[in-house]
Amino acid sequence: MVIESLFYFSLAVLQALEDGLKKADADPSVKAVMICGENGKFSAGADIRGFSAPQSHPGIGLAPIVSLIESSEKPVVAAIEGVALGGGLEVALGCHYRVAHVKARMGLPEVTIGLLPGAEGTQRLPRLIGVPAALDMITTGKHIPATEALKLGLVDEIAEENTIEAAIRLANKVIGQPLAPRRLSLKPVPTLPNMEAFLREALVKVKKQARGCLAPELCVQAVRAASERPFAEGLRRERELFRLLLSSGQARALQYAFFAERAVRRWATPAGASWSSANAQPVRSAAVIGLGTMGRGIVTSLVKANIPVVALEQDLENLKKGRKAVMLLLEREAMKMEGGAQRLDFHNPARLQFTVDFDLLRDVDLVIEAVFENMALKKEIFHKLSKICKPGALLCTNTSALNINEIASATSRPQQVIGTHFFSPAHVMRLLEIIYGSHTSPSAIATAMQLAKALNKIGVVVGNCFGFVGNRMMFPYVQQAVFLLEEGSRPEAVDEVLEDFGFKIGPFRMSDLAGLDVGWRSRQGQGLTGPSLPAGTPARQRHGQRYSPLPDLLCEHGRFGQKTGHGWYLYEKAGGRTATPDPWLHNFLARYRDTHGIKARAIDQEEILERCLFALINEGFAILAEGIASGPEHLDVIYINGYGWPRHRGGPMFYASTVGLPRVLAKLEQYSEVHPDVPGLRPNAFLRKLVAVGSPPLQEWMSYVSWQSPKL
Ligand SMILES: CCCCCCCC(=O)CC(=O)SCCNC(=O)CCNC(=O)[C@H](O)C(C)(C)COP(=O)(O)OP(=O)(O)OC[C@H]1O[C@@H](n2cnc3c(N)ncnc32)[C@H](O)[C@@H]1OP(=O)(O)O
Ligand SMILES: NC(=O)C1=CN([C@@H]2O[C@H](COP(=O)(O)OP(=O)(O)OC[C@H]3O[C@@H](n4cnc5c(N)ncnc54)[C@H](O)[C@@H]3O)[C@@H](O)[C@H]2O)C=CC1
Numbered sequence: 197m198v199i200e201s202l203f204y205f206s207l208a209v210l211q212a213l214e215d216g217l218k219k220a221d222a223d224p225s226v227k228a229v230m231i232c233g234e235n236g237k238f239s240a241g242a243d244i245r246g247f248s249a250p251q252s253h254p255g256i257g258l259a260p261i262v263s264l265i266e267s268s269e270k271p272v273v274a275a276i277e278g279v280a281l282g283g284g285l286e287v288a289l290g291c292h293y294r295v296a297h298v299k300a301r302m303g304l305p306e307v308t309i310g311l312l313p314g315a316e317g318t319q320r321l322p323r324l325i326g327v328p329a330a331l332d333m334i335t336t337g338k339h340i341p342a343t344e345a346l347k348l349g350l351v352d353e354i355a356e357e358n359t360i361e362a363a364i365r366l367a368n369k370v371i372g373q374p375l376a377p378r379r380l381s382l383k384p385v386p387t388l389p390n391m392e393a394f395l396r397e398a399l400v401k402v403k404k405q406a407r408g409c410l411a412p413e414l415c416v417q418a419v420r421a422a423s424e425r426p427f428a429e430g431l432r433r434e435r436e437l438f439r440l441l442l443s444s445g446q447a448r449a450l451q452y453a454f455f456a457e458r459a460v461r462r463w464a465t466p467a468g469a470s471w472s473s474a475n476a477q478p479v480r481s482a483a484v485i486g487l488g489t490m491g492r493g494i495v496t497s498l499v500k501a502n503i504p505v506v507a508l509e510q511d512l513e514n515l516k517k518g519r520k521a522v523m524l525l526l527e528r529e530a531m532k533m534e535g536g537a538q539r540l541d542f543h544n545p546a547r548l549q550f551t552v553d554f555d556l557l558r559d560v561d562l563v564i565e566a567v568f569e570n571m572a573l574k575k576e577i578f579h580k581l582s583k584i585c586k587p588g589a590l591l592c593t594n595t596s597a598l599n600i601n602e603i604a605s606a607t608s609r610p611q612q613v614i615g616t617h618f619f620s621p622a623h624v625m626r627l628l629e630i631i632y633g634s635h636t637s638p639s640a641i642a643t644a645m646q647l648a649k650a651l652n653k654i655g656v657v658v659g660n661c662f663g664f665v666g667n668r669m670m671f672p673y674v675q676q677a678v679f680l681l682e683e684g685s686r687p688e689a690v691d692e693v694l695e696d697f698g699f700k701i702g703p704f705r706m707s708d709l710a711g712l713d714v715g716w717r718s719r720q721g722q723g724l725t726g727p728s729l730p731a732g733t734p735a736r737q738r739h740g741q742r743y744s745p746l747p748d749l750l751c752e753h754g755r756f757g758q759k760t761g762h763g764w765y766l767y768e769k770a771g772g773r774t775a776t777p778d779p780w781l782h783n784f785l786a787r788y789r790d791t792h793g794i795k796a797r798a799i800d801q802e803e804i805l806e807r808c809l810f811a812l813i814n815e816g817f818a819i820l821a822e823g824i825a826s827g828p829e830h831l832d833v834i835y836i837n838g839y840g841w842p843r844h845r846g847g848p849m850f851y852a853s854t855v856g857l858p859r860v861l862a863k864l865e866q867y868s869e870v871h872p873d874v875p876g877l878r879p880n881a882f883l884r885k886l887v888a889v890g891s892p893p894l895q896e897w898m899s900y901v902s903w904q905s906p907k908l
Contacts, residue, residue, distance in 0.1 A: 203233060203234065203235075203237045203239060203240055204239070204240055204241070204242065204243040205239065205241060205242045205243065205258065205283050205284075206243060207257070210257060210258060210261055213231075213261050213265075213287075214260075214261055214264060216229075217229065217261075217264050217265060217268060217272075218264075220268070220270060221268055221269060221270065226270060227270060227368075227371045228270050228271045228272070228273065228367035228368065228370070228371050229268065229270055229271070229272040229273070229367070230272075230273045230274075230275055230360070230363045230364055230367050231265070231272060231273070231274050231275065231287065231288075231291060232274075232275040232277070232359070232360050232363065233277060233278065233284075236277045236278050237277060237278030237279060238274070238275070238276045238277055238278055238279060238280040238284055238288070238300070239279070239280060239281070239282075239283065239284025239287065240279050240281045240282065240284055241281045241282025241283040241284045241285075241286075241305075241306075242258070242282060242283050244309055244451055244454065245455075247309070247311075247442075247447065247451055258283045258286060258287070258314075258315035259314070259315045259316050259431075259435075261287070261290070261315075262286050262287060262289070262290035262315050262316050262320075263290065263316070263381075264290075265287065265290035265291055266290045266291075266292070266379050266380065266381060267379075268292075268375075269375070270371075271292050271293065271367055271370045271371060271373070271375060271378075272290075272291045272292050272293075273291060273292065273293040273294070273295060273363045273364075273366055273367040273370075274287065274288040274291040274293070274294045274295070274363070275295055275355075275359045275360045275362070275363035275364075276288055276294060276295065276296040276297065276300045276302065276342075276351065276359065277296075277297045277300055277359045277360075278297075278300060278301075279300065279301050279302070279303075279339070280296075280300065280301075280302045280303075281301075281302070281303050281304070281305055281339070282303075282304060282305055282306055282313065283313075283315050285302050285303065285304055285313075285317065286304075286313055286315040286316060286317040286320070287315075288302075289316070289317060289320040289321060289324065289380060290316075290320070290380075292370075292375055292378035292379070293352050293353075293363075293366055293367070293370065293378065294350065294351040294352055294353075295351065295352065295353045295354070295355055295359055295362050295363040295366055296342040296345060296346075296351040296353075296354055296355070296359065297342060297354070297355050297359040298342050298343065298354050298355065298356050299341075299342065300341075300342045300345075300359075301339040301340065301341055301342070302339065302340055302342070302345050302350060302351075303333060303337060303338055303339035303340060304317050304321070304333055304334050304337060305337035305339070306334075306337065306411075307334065307335055307336070307337045307411045307412055307415050308337040308450065308454070309447060309450045309451045309454055310409075310410070310411050310441055310444070310446045310447030310448070310449065310450035310451065310844060311411060311438065311441050311442065311447055312334065312411060312414055312415045312418050312434070312437060312438055312441060313334060314434060314435065314438035316381075316431060316434065317334070318330075318334060318415065318418035318419055318421075318422060318430075318434050319381070319418075319421075319422045319427055319430040319431055319434055320380040320381065321333065321334065321350075322385045322386075322419055322422045322423060323380045323381075323383040323384070323385050323386075323422070324349060324350060324380055324383070325348045325349050325350055326385075326386045326388075327385060327386070327388060327391065327394065327395075327419060327422075327423055328388070328394065329348050330419060330422075331398055331415075331416065331419050334415045334418075334419060335398070335402050335412045335415045335416060342354050352366070353366060381427045382427075385422055385423045391423055395416065395419075395420050395423070398416050399413065399416045399417075402415075402416055406844070407695065407696070407698055407700075407842070408696070408697070408698040408842060408844065409446065409698070409842065409843070409844040410440075410441060410444050410446055410844070411441055411446065411447070411450075411844075414437045414440065414441055417433070417437055418430075418433060418434045418437050421433035421434065445854065446844040446845075448846075449843075449844055449845055449846030449850060449851075449854070450843060450844055450846070452832075452846045452847075452850055453832065453833075453836055453843050453846055453847065453850075455829075456829035456832050456833050456847065456850075457654055457833050457836075457837075459827070459829050460654065460655070460656050460657075460829060460830055460833050461645070461655075463641065463645065463655075463656075463657035463826070464826050465632060465638075465641070465657070465659070465826075466659075466823045466826075469632075469637075469638035469641060470638070471642065471645070473638065474638035474639055474641060474642035475639055475642055476639065476642035476643045476645065476646035477561065477588060477590065477639060477642075477643045478561065479503060479561045479562050479590075479643065479646070479647055479650065480503070480504070480561055481503065481504045481505070481506070481559065481560045481561050481562075482498050482503050482504070482505050482506075482560055482561065482562045482563070482564065483505065483506040483507070483508060483556075483557045483560045483562070483563045483564070484498070484505060484506075484507050484508065484563075484564050484566060485508045485563065485564070485565045485566060485567055485577060486508075486509065486510075486565065486566040486567035486568075487507055487508075487509050487514065487515070487517070487518025487519070487521065487522060487566075488518070488566065488567075488568075489620060490566040490594055490618055490620060490622050491507070491518065491564075491566035491594075492518060492521045492522045492525060492622075493525065493618065493620065493621045493622025493623040493624070494564055494566060494594065494618055494622045494623075495507050495522050495548070496522060496525040496526055496529060496622070496623035497618075497622055497623045497651045497653075498651070499526060499540060499542050499547065499548055500529060500540065500623065500651075500652075501650045501651045501652070503650065504546060504547050504548070505547070505548050505549070506549045506551060506556050506557060506560060507519070507522060507548065507549065507550050507551070508550075508551050508552065508553075508554065508556070508557065509550075509552055510552065510567075511552060512552060515550055515551070515552055518550070519550045522548075522550075523542070525623060526540060526542045526548075529623070530542075554580055554581075554584055555584065557581065557584055557585055558584055558585065558586065559586060560585065560586075560589060561588070561589055561590065562589060562590040562591075562592065562643070562647065563581055563585060563589060563590070563591055563592065564592045564593075564594055564616055565577055565578070565581075565591075565592065565593045565594060566594040566618075569595060569596060569597070569598065569714075569717070569718065570721075571598055571599075571602060571603070574593060574595065574598065574603050574606075575602070575603060575605075575606035576606070578591060578593070578603050578604070578606040578607050578613065579606040579607065581607065582606070582607030582608050582609055587609070588612075589612065590612055590614065590640055590643050590644070591607060591609070591612050591613045591614070592613075592614050592615070592616040592644065593613070593614075593615055593616070594615075594616060594617060594618055595615060595617070596617060596663070596664075596667055597662055597663045597664070597667055597718070599660065599662070600613065600614070600615045600631050600632070600633035600636070600660045601633045601634050601635070601660060603633075604633050604635060604636075610633065610634075610635035610636070611635050611636060611637040611640060612636075612637070612640055613633060613635070613636060613640075614630065614631065614632060614633070614636050614640045614641065614644050615629070615630065615631030615632075615633075615660070615664065616628060616629075616630060616631075616644055616647070617629035617630075617631060617664060617666070619666075619837075619838045620710070625653075625837070625838060626652070626653050626654050626837045626838075627653065627654055627656065627666075627833075627834060627837035627838030628644075628647075628648040628651070628653040628654065628655045628656070629656055629658055629664055629665065629666055629834060629838065630644045630645060630648065630655050630656065630657045630658065631657075631658055631659070631660055631664050632657065632658075632659065632660065633660050634660070641657055644657075645657065654833060654837050656825075656830050656833055656834050657826075657830075658824055658825050658830065658834075659822075659823060659824040659825070660824075661819075661822070661824050664824075665819055665824060665825050665830065665831060665834050666834045666835070666838050666839060668815060668819065668824075669812045669815045669816055669819070669831070669835070669848070670812070670839065671815070671876075672811035672812055672814065672815050672876030673703065673808050673809070673811055673812040674703050674707065675744070675811070675874075675876060676807040676808045676811045676876065676877075677690050677702075677703040677704065677808055678744045678746050678747060679742070679744055679807075679871075679874070680799055680803075680804055680807065680808075681744075681746060681785060682736075682744055682746065682785075682788070682789065682792075682794055683794065683796070683797060683799060684789075684794075684796035684797045684798060684799055685799045685804065686777070686782065686785070687702075687704035687705075687764040687765060687777070687781070688704075688765070688777045689799075689804070690702060690703065690704060690804055690808070691703065691704050691705050693801045693804040693805050693808075694804075694805070694808060696801075697805060697809075697842065697845075698841075698842025698844065698845055699840050699841065699842060700840035701840055703808070704763075704764035704765065705764075705765070705775055706840075707747070707757060707763065707764060708757035708758050708763040708764050708765055708767075708775065709757065709758055710757070711756050711757050711758075711759055712747055712750055712751050712755065712756050712757050712763050712764075713751055713756045713757075715747060716747065716748060716751040719747075719748065724738055724743065725745065725748040726748075735792065736792060737873070740873070741873055741874065741875055742871065742873040742874050746785075746788065749784075749788070750763060750764070758770075758771060758772060758773060759771060762778060762780075764778075764781065765777065765778055765781075766778035766780070766781075806863050806867070807867055807877070809848065809851070810860055810863055810864050810867070810877075811864075811876040811877055812848055813848050813849065813851070813852045813860060814860075814864055814876065814877070814878075814879060814880050814883065815876065815880075816828070816831045816848055816849050816852075817880040817882045817883040817886075818880045818882070819831065820849075820882060820897065820898065820901060821880065821881065821882035821901055823901070826898070827897075827898050828847075828849035828850070828853075828894050828897055828898075829847075829849075831847065831848060831849050832846060832847020832848065832849050832850050833847065835847050835848050849894060850894060853893070853894045856891065857883060857886050857887045857891040858887050858891060860883065861879050861883055861884065861887045864877055864878070864879040864883075865879055882900075882901065885900055886900060
C-alpha cells in the first residue's frame, strides 16, 4: 500500500496518514506500506504560519502518528524526494526503512524557528546516527544531502532515478523480516567513551554561538535526555522542553524573521515599481572596481556564484595586493567546498581576470564600484563607466552612505545606476542593501535583486538617503553609546549590556574592528571635525545639537582600533583581536569629563540598553514614515543579516512591538526631556501616531503612513 503525504503537514494530512496506516494494518492483503510525498517532495514539515497561535501545539499532534507508523506490524518504507524537513523527517524516522533520492535533502530545522524536533525526533535520531551527528543536525538545523545521510546511516538506500519504485522494491524485499530491530524507539543510543564531557562541551559551544537564544540549548538538553533515559522518559523531557520553547516568545520572533526574509523579496517602491512587473536582466559577467576590504570579498562572492569577473585596481601595486588577497580568500573558500559537488574555477582567466585597464569593462553586464568613500572619486569613475560600458550594463556602487542620485548624475544613464551595499566581510555577510535613486529603473532593481539571489544573499530594496537604512539607524545608536561614555560609563560596560542583549558584538568592539578612522574621515568630509570646522565651534556642539568629539580625539591620538593595536580597547598588538579594557582610556575619559565640567554618574544597564536601542528604533520609525523602506520587516531583515542583531529578538522593529510602542514612546520622552539637545531621542511623529491609534500590530503599521513619496 502507498500513502501519499502532502508538502506541509496540516491536520487533514495527519488524519489521512492515520487513516491510511490503520487501513493498511487492518487489510490482510496489504503486506507493506510505502509513504511518499506529492510532486517529488516528501515533506517540509509543519506549516509554520499557524505556530504562533497561543493554542497550537505543533509537533505534539504528529508524535502519535510517528509512533503509529513505527508500531505497524507491516514494514513501512519512506520514499524521500525533494526535502524531508522537521516533522517530515520525524515521520521518516518512524518508518522502518528510508530510501532517498540522490538529490534529496534532510534536516531538523526546528531550532532555526525557535523550537526543537518535538515529534520524537530528538529521541529517535541519536538512536539511529549517534549523539555527535544527531546533535549537529538538531542544534544547527542544517540540511544534509542524501549522500551524507547515507554515510551517517540516516537512510538505507539512495535512488538515482525513481525513488518510489526503489522504495517499493525494498518494501517487497523486507516483507516477513523481523521489525523490532528496525524500530528506533527500541534501540539503545550508541555510547561514547566521553559522553558526559561531550555533552557538556556541546552546551558551552551552543551557548557561545547563539547568546541568549534558548532553542539550541534546549536541543542539547533533549538529546542528553535521549542518552541518559529510557525512550518513554526521554519523550516526556522532549515534550516539556518543547512547551517551554513554544511559550518563550523567541519562537515567535524567529518565525517572524523566517517570513520577513521571504517577504522582502516582494519589493515595491513608492513610485509604483514592483517585483511583480519588473524584469531582471541576465548577469553573465561582472566587474569589480577597487580590491580593498570590500572589493576582494565582492569578487570572491561573484566567483563563488560562477559569474566571470574582471577585477580592476587603480595601479599595479594595488592590483598585486588585491590579487593576492582575493586568491587567498578563494583558496580558503575552495577548501571549505572540497568534497562538495561544486568546484571553484578561479585560476582560469576567462573566469577571473585582474587588470588596471578600464577598457576590459566594455562588455560586462554589471560593474560594482568599491573604491574609497569619496564623492568626487566615485563621480569620476561613474563618468568613465558611462562612456566605456555597453549601454545595458548595470552600474552599481558599494557606497555606505553617499547620495546615489549625485553619483548617477555623473553618467548619461542614471536609470542604470543603483546602490549595492555589501557588508563586511562581503563574501560572508548575507545582507545586500539595494538602493534605488530617483532615476533607477525597475529593471535595474530587479537585476540587483536577482544578483543578490545568485550570490546567496538576501537583497533588501530601500530608498536613497544619507546612510540608507542600516547605517542611518546605526548613527543614533552609536551616538548614544558615546554619549554614555561622556556621562560616566565605560566601553566595556556598554558593550557588555548590548552583547548580553544578544548582539554579536557591542558598538565599541565593532567600531574598533571596522576602524575608527572610517567614521573620522566621513565626519571630516561633513565638516564636523578637522580643518574645515569653523573656528569658535563649541567642542561638544554642532548645528545647535549635542556632539561628542570623543571618537575624533581618539583618532587624533592615532587610536584607530584593532589595526593600530588600540582604540576603545587595548589589543595585544597592531592587528590584534583580543580586546582588553584600557586604563589609558579610562584616565582619558576622566580628564575629558574634567575639561568639560561633566560630573560622572553611575549609569545602569537599563538606561544603556534603552538609550541605544530606542534611539535606533526611533530612527526606524522616521525611515518608515519617509517611505525609505516599504515596511518594518525590511528594517528587521537588514538588522538581523547585516548588523548582528539577535535573530531570536526578531529585529529592532519587531522588538519594539514586543516591548510595546507606548513604553518605547514613554521612555524616549523621558530621555529626551533630560537631553533636549539630542534629536535622536525625540520621539518620531510616526511612533506617536501609532501609539495614538492604539499601537496596532506591526503588520498594520504601514497603513498609517501618510507620505506622498517626499524623498523620491
Ligand atoms: C497541524 C499539525 C502539524 C504538526 C506537525 C509538527 C511538525 C513539527 O513539529 C516540526 C516542524 O515540522 S516545524 C517546520 C520545519 N520545517 C521548516 O522549518 C522548513 C522551512 N522551510 C524551508 O526550509 C524552505 O522553505 C524549503 C526548503 C521548504 C523550500 O525552500 P525554497 O527556497 O524552495 O522556498 P521558500 O521561498 O523558502 O518557501 C516557499 C514558500 O513557502 C513558505 N514556507 C516555507 N516553509 C514553510 C513552512 N514550514 N510553513 C509555512 N510556509 C512555509 C515560504 O514562506 C514561501 O512562501 P512565499 O514567500 O509566500 O512564497
Ligand atoms: N569597509 C567596510 O566595512 C565597508 C565599506 N563600504 C564602502 O565600500 C567602499 C570601499 O570601501 P573599502 O573596501 O573599505 O575601502 P578600501 O580603502 O579598503 O579599498 C578601496 C580600494 O579602492 C582602490 N581604488 C581607489 N581609487 C581607485 C580607482 N580610481 N580605480 C580603481 N581602484 C581604486 C584602492 O586602491 C583600494 O584598494 C567605500 O565606498 C565604503 O564606504 C561599504 C560597506 C562596508
